[in-house]
Amino acid sequence: MKLVLATGNKGKLREFKQMCKDEVVPFSDLLGEMEIVEDADSFKGNALIKARVIYEKLGEEYLVVSDDSGISVPVLGGEPGIYSARYAGAGATDKENLLKLVESVKSKGLAKTPAYYTAAIAIVSKYGEYVVHGWMHGEVLSEPRGDKGFGYDPMFIPNGYEETLGELDDDIKKRISHRAKALKLAKPIIEMLKRA
Numbered sequence: 017m018k019l020v021l022a023t024g025n026k027g028k029l030r031e032f033k034q035m036c037k038d039e040v041v042p043f044s045d046l047l048g049e050m051e052i053v054e055d056a057d058s059f060k061g062n063a064l065i066k067a068r069v070i071y072e073k074l075g076e077e078y079l080v081v082s083d084d085s086g087i088s089v090p091v092l093g094g095e096p097g098i099y100s101a102r103y104a105g106a107g108a109t110d111k112e113n114l115l116k117l118v119e120s121v122k123s124k125g126l127a128k129t130p131a132y133y134t135a136a137i138a139i140v141s142k143y144g145e146y147v148v149h150g151w152m153h154g155e156v157l158s159e160p161r162g163d164k165g166f167g168y169d170p171m172f173i174p175n176g177y178e179e180t181l182g183e184l185d186d187d188i189k190k191r192i193s194h195r196a197k198a199l200k201l202a203k204p205i206i207e208m209l210k211r212a
């Protein structure tokens with residue numbers, strides 16, 4: 017079975033490639049660019065939508081893996097959460113979303129506040145559907161720093177560190193991230209399905 021990643025996000029693709037020994041092929045290599053409507057009310061629901069759409073187009077030869085993720089800030093009532101990719105509006109860039117979150121944190125009069133990332137990874141194949149989750153806790157800053165990672169990384173300091181994910185080496189994010197933790201759970205499932 018061939019493994020395909022149901023994402024159009026270059027930052028996610030880069031991280032999956034760093035973390036998987038298997039070849040990771042983005043769906044766009046096989047199907048071209050495609051817009052998938054993510055209208056579920058949870059990370060899990062949206063991850064399943066993305067993996068199902070791509071699996072239905074590709075068929076039984078494929079094992080499709082998707083990632084739905086985002087950042088939640090309790091002082092903002094959990095925002096942006098599942099709306100992280102469109103916090104500053106439909107079609108917003110990573111930079112626009114980050115600046116909107118910076119403004120939201122500032123509007124509370126805070127220089128920093130607790131936050132966490134969530135990743136739901138869905139796996140869809142002819143043997144059925146699986147979803148696993150991973151989380152990374154830390155704080156968001158009202159003054160972003162660094163340009164590594166992607167998305168909200170320049171404003172996020174993981175617990176136990178002094179620097180933002182925009183400043184820390186990719187190797188550290190690769191070990192501690194929400195995506196790394198979810199993928200650790202997903203890997204044995206993927207291996208089992210490949211042998212089934």
Ligand code: ITT
Pocket residue numbers: 022023024025028054066083084085086087100101110113133165166167168169193195
């Ligand atoms: P796909 O649906 O094609 O995978 P997307 O960017 O639309 O790509 P999501 O709907 O899962 O993905 O939105 C996730 C958003 O959350 C993403 O755009 C980032 O802004 C943010 N995000 C998720 N994981 C992140 C990470 O590891 N570092 C920084 N930001 C992250």
